[in-house]
Amino acid sequence: EDKVVQSPLSLVVHEGDTVTLNCSYEVTNFRSLLWYKQEKKAPTFLFMLTSSGIEKKSGRLSSILDKKELFSILNITATQTGDSAVYLCAVATGANSKLTFGKGITLSVRP
Amino acid sequence: GAVVSQHPSRVICKSGTSVKIECRSLDFQATTMFWYRQFPKQSLMLMATSNEGSKATYEQGVEKDKFLINHASLTLSTLTVTSAHPEDSSFYICSARLDLSLSTDTQYFGPGTRLTVL
Numbered sequence: 001e002d003k004v005v006q007s008p009l010s011l012v013v014h015e016g017d018t019v020t021l022n023c024s025y026e027v028t029n030f031r032s033l034l035w036y037k038q039e040k041k042a043p044t045f046l047f048m049l050t051s052s053g054i055e056k057k058s059g060r061l062s063s064i065l066d067k068k069e070l071f072s073i074l075n076i077t078a079t080q081t082g083d084s085a086v087y088l089c090a091v092a093t094g095a096n097s098k099l100t101f102g103k104g105i106t107l108s109v110r111p
Numbered sequence: 112g113a114v115v116s117q118h119p120s121r122v123i124c125k126s127g128t129s130v131k132i133e134c135r136s137l138d139f140q141a142t143t144m145f146w147y148r149q150f151p152k153q154s155l156m157l158m159a160t161s162n163e164g165s166k167a168t169y170e171q172g173v174e175k176d177k178f179l180i181n182h183a184s185l186t187l188s189t190l191t192v193t194s195a196h197p198e199d200s201s202f203y204i205c206s207a208r209l210d211l212s213l214s215t216d217t218q219y220f221g222p223g224t225r226l227t228v229l
Contacts, residue, residue: 031216032216034216034217034218036220041222041223042115042204042220042221042222042223043155043204043220044220045113045217045218045219045220048216048217050216088154088155092216096143096160096168097143097208097216097218098145098157098160099145099155099157099206099216099218100157101154101155101156102154103153103154104154
C-alpha cells in the first residue's frame with residue numbers, strides 16, 4: 001500500500017520565522033511529488049517535483065526532492081499570517097497519476 | 112488558467128434521496144478527473160478516477176453502485192450519491208488533470224461540495 005507521511009502534524013510560528021515542512025513516502029511506480037496549500041476549501045497547487053536535487057522556488061516558498069532517501073521538504077521563509085494553512089504533500093503514481101495524500105501539516109503563523 | 116468549478120457548493124438532503132455533484136474544467140480539457148472525499152481534520156481520500164468516455168475506476172472499499180460517476184465530456188464529470196445516508200455526509204472535492212506532456216501529474220482542484228444528509 002502506498003504511504004505518504006508528513007511531519008510535524010502541526011506547527012505554530014511567529015511572523016518572520018522560517019519553517020521547514022517534511023514529507024516522506026513509500027510508494028510503487030513513483031511519478032512525481034506535489035505540494036498543495038489548503039486554506040478553507042480546495043487545495044491550491046504549489047509545486048510538482050520529479051527530479052532529485054533540483055530546487056523549485058516561488059517567492060518565499062521553495063521545495064526539493066530526494067528520490068534516494070524518499071522525501072521532500074517545503075521551506076517557507078519570512079512567514080506571514082497569510083501563510084497559515086494546511087500544507088498537503090501528495091505522490092503521483094501509476095499510469096493514471098493517482099495521488100496519494102499525506103495527512104497534512106497545519107501551520108499557524110502568529111503576528 | 113486551470114480553473115475547476117464544482118456545483119453545488121453546499122447541499123443538505125434527507126436520508127434516502129440522491130444528490131448529484133458537477134465538476135467542470137473551465138478553461139482546459141481534462142480526459143481524467145478525480146473524486147475525493149475529505150472528513151474533518153483528515154486528508155483527501157481518493158474515491159474514484161473518472162475517464163472521459165469510459166467507466167470510472169473505483170478505489171477499494173468505495174461502492175460503485177452508491178457513488179455513480181459519469182464523465183460524458185472533456186470538461187464535465189458528475190458524481191451522484193444514491194440513497195444518501197447520514198454517514199455519507201462529508202466534503203467532496205473533484206480535481207482535473209491537465210493533459211499536457213510536461214505536467215500530466217498536476218491536478219487542479221474544485222472548491223468542493225459540503226454534503227449534509229439529515
